[in-house]
Amino acid sequence: MxxxxxxxxxxxxxxxxxxxxxxxxxxxxxxxxxxxxxxxxxxxxxxxxxxxxxxxxxxxxxxxxxxxxxxxxxxxxxxxxxxxxxxxxxxxxxxxxxxxxxxxxxxxxxxxxxxxxxxxxxxxxxxxxxxxxxxxxxxxxxxxxxxxxxxxxxxxxxxxxxxxxxxxxxxxxxxxxxxxxxxxxxxxxIASQKFEVEFRGRSAHAAGEPWNGVNALDAAVMAYNGISMLRQQMRPDERVHGVINDGGTAPNVIANYTRMTWLVRSPSTKRSETLLKKVQQSFNAAALSTGCEYNIIPGPTYEDxxxxxxxxxxxxxxxxxxxxxxxxxxxxxxxxxxxxxxxxxxxxxxxxxxxxxxxxxxxxxxxxxxxxxxxxxxxxxxxxxxxxxxxxxxxxxxxxxxxxxxxxxxxxxxxx
Structure with missing residues (x-):
């Protein structure tokens, strides 16, 4: 000792x-x-x-x-x-x-x-x-x-x-x-920004009077597709991936609520913040196109x-x-x-x-x-x-x- x-x-x-x-x-x-x-x-x-x-x-x-x-x-x-x-x-x-x-x-x-x-x-x-x-x-x-x-x-x-x-x-x-x-x-x-996105619309019978609905599922799908197209302009060392956690309740009811979880990753925290702003534009565009409201719920940020x-x-x-x-x-x-x-x-x-x-x-x-x-x-x-x-x-x-x-x-x- x-x-x-x-x-x-x-x-x-x-x-x-x-x-x-x-x-x-x-x-x-x-x-x-x-x-x-x-x-x-x-x-x-x-x-x-x-x-x-x-x-x-x-x-x-x-x-x-x-x-x-x-x-x-x-x-x-x-x-x-x-x-x-x-x-x-x-x-x-x-x-x-x-x-x-x-x-x-x-x-x-x-x-x-x-x-x-x-x-x-x-x-x-x-x-x-x-x-x-x-x-x-x-x-x-x-x-x-x-x-x-x-x-x-x-x-x-x-x-x-x-x-x-x-x-x-x-x-x-x-x-x-x-x-x-x-x-x-x-x-x-690499750094990661995690968050959830909620879209809120208005329910209606999907067959009887769909014109009275505001489709939150359309907004989620549109956002998903917009981000998929954004990947063409992303750097090779950046990643964006998400899932639809809540896509509605029944096919004959226009969804008035959907929720998604996303991860935005980049080699540095600063670059991830820049990429995040581009991703958020897809949510805004989807909401405008469908007439939905949307809300982003921040999650924990993992720095590089x-x-x-x-x-x-x-x-x-x-x-x-x-x-x-x-x-x-x-x-x-x-x-x-x-x-x-x-x-x-x-x-x-x-x-x-x-x-x-x-x-x-x-x-x-x-x-x-x-x-x-x-x-x-x-x-x-x-x-x-x-x-x-x-x-x-x-x-x-x-x-x-x-x-x-x-x-x-x-x-x-x-x-x-």
């Missing part, structure tokens, strides 16, 4: 011992982690309804000796546990919500696994060695469109001045990675995910020690979005990616991805990533220069 002050320098051989001990702690908990993984995978829950997941994860933490605060920051399906004192703070984010109908085709059961492994590994070292620093495991509900991290930001979860970084990682299909690499440190996601080079380089360097070759950064954005992007605008952040074996043509949000996410090989990949994030956590707590470099890189990104 070493007893250090926050200003003390820790020799590299001592830090390497810490890293190896974190691996041992994760290996010792592997059976429990696999059971946790399976429990989350086999019981998928939608955003803000993850009551089983929170109870299961809380029980896991309590079994391993950690006090759990439920309903953290006022969110019913959030939680947190923290260990340590003084020094820097590393926040390890956990996701555990699923998708409608296709369960953990998002792979969030594996995010739970990798993040919990990282917390256990780093926390056991911090407990036994008594160096300054804090580690917090934070449950972040409703990533799939509900903006749990956005609500946590608003509630002050990332306001602590001593935060060195917030970290997590996401599984992707192995065939999506560059050949020869076992993972990606700098995964870029900003890659912190200093943190990514450290993660990649340490993963080599366990035989994992990690691509430090991919300048091409993955054209999906995450509320971790909003966190990356608040504090230095790490959102890596690890590969799980899947059939060709199967990737995130494909129904069969859920089956692959429950496999033993996927669990093993999550554990390797968890070891990497445990090492990264220890590095951030023991290396002030790394914290300074991460903060410098963060400040430069924010100023762009």
């Amino acid at each position: 070493v007893h250090l002050k926050s200003s003390d320098h820790i020799a590299e051989d001592t830090v390497k011992r810490f890293l190896n001990n974190s691996h041992d702690a994760i290996d010792a908990a592997d059976q429990d982690l696999r059971a946790l993984n399976k429990a989350i995978h086999d019981n998928p829950e939608l955003g803000y309804q993850e009551f089983y997941a929170v109870e299961t994860i809380s029980s896991f933490l309590q079994k391993h000796g950690y006090a759990v605060t439920k309903q953290a920051y006022g969110l019913e399906t959030s939680f947190m546990a923290e260990i340590g004192s003084g020094g820097s703070l590393v926040i390890i984010c956990v996701e555990y919500d699923a998708l409608p109908d296709i369960g953990h085709a998002c792979g969030h059961n594996l995010i739970t696994t990798s993040s919990m492994a990282a917390f256990l590994g780093a926390a056991k070292v911090l407990q036994s060695e008594s160096f300054p620093g804090r580690i917090r495991i934070l449950g972040t509900p409703a990533e799939e469109g509900g903006g749990g991290k956005v609500k946590l930001i608003e509630a002050g979860a990332f306001d602590d001045e001593d935060i060195a970084a917030a970290i997590m990682a996401h599984p992707l299909a192995a065939h999506q990675f560059a050949e020869g690499y076992d993972g990606l440190a700098g995964l870029k996601f 995910l900003r890659v912190n080079d200093a943190i990514c380089q450290q993660y990649a360097a340490d993963m080599l020690s366990i035989g994992q070759k990690i691509l430090v950064k991919d300048d091409n954005s993955y054209t999906a979005s995450t509320d971790m992007g909003s966190v990356s605008y608040k504090v230095p952040s790490f959102h890596g990616a690890f590969p799980i074996p899947t059939d060709l043509g199967v990737s995130l949000h494909h129904p069969r991805f859920a089956d692959h996410a429950g496999s033993d090989s996927a669990h093993e990949a999550a554990i390797k990533c968890g070891k990497g994030m445990a090492m990264l956590t220890i590095r951030l707590l023991t290396n002030p220069r790394l914290v300074e470099a991460a903060r410098k890189n963060f400040n430069e990104l924010v100023e762009v």
Whole structure:
């Protein structure tokens, strides 16, 4: 055991011992982690309804000796546990919500696994060695469109001045990675604007007196088609997609109400706002053409995910020690979005990616991805990533220069 002050320098051989001990702690908990993984995978829950997941994860933490605060920051399906004192703070984010109908085709059961492994590994070292620093495991509900991290930001979860970084990682299909690499440190996601649109018209008998109706379904269809034509003028790295949630009640009744949900995505938040204005013109045109009124209901905005080079380089360097070759950064954005992007605008952040074996043509949000996410090989990949994030956590707590470099890189990104 070493007893250090926050200003003390820790020799590299001592830090390497810490890293190896974190691996041992994760290996010792592997059976429990696999059971946790399976429990989350086999019981998928939608955003803000993850009551089983929170109870299961809380029980896991309590079994391993950690006090759990439920309903953290006022969110019913959030939680947190923290260990340590003084020094820097590393926040390890956990996701555990699923998708409608296709369960953990998002792979969030594996995010739970990798993040919990990282917390256990780093926390056991911090407990036994008594160096300054804090580690917090934070449950972040409703990533799939509900903006749990956005609500946590608003509630002050990332306001602590001593935060060195917030970290997590996401599984992707192995065939999506560059050949020869076992993972990606700098995964870029694009910004996303989510919102609902309501059209209101007037009901009438669709056969008997259709001339007395104002058709809200026509407005929704017209808006949908207008946006489809807009795609011809969109940049290749931009995305707009939507669904009609409520299209009316019966074919012989002219619909007086329809509701749609849309996502507008672009590589930066600024560009997404520009694209959003163009999309909104389709709603206005549809309302004018049909005589309907319309209303836009804003949802959570996910900012683009900003890659912190200093943190990514450290993660990649340490993963080599366990035989994992990690691509430090991919300048091409993955054209999906995450509320971790909003966190990356608040504090230095790490959102890596690890590969799980899947059939060709199967990737995130494909129904069969859920089956692959429950496999033993996927669990093993999550554990390797968890070891990497445990090492990264220890590095951030023991290396002030790394914290300074991460903060410098963060400040430069924010100023762009």
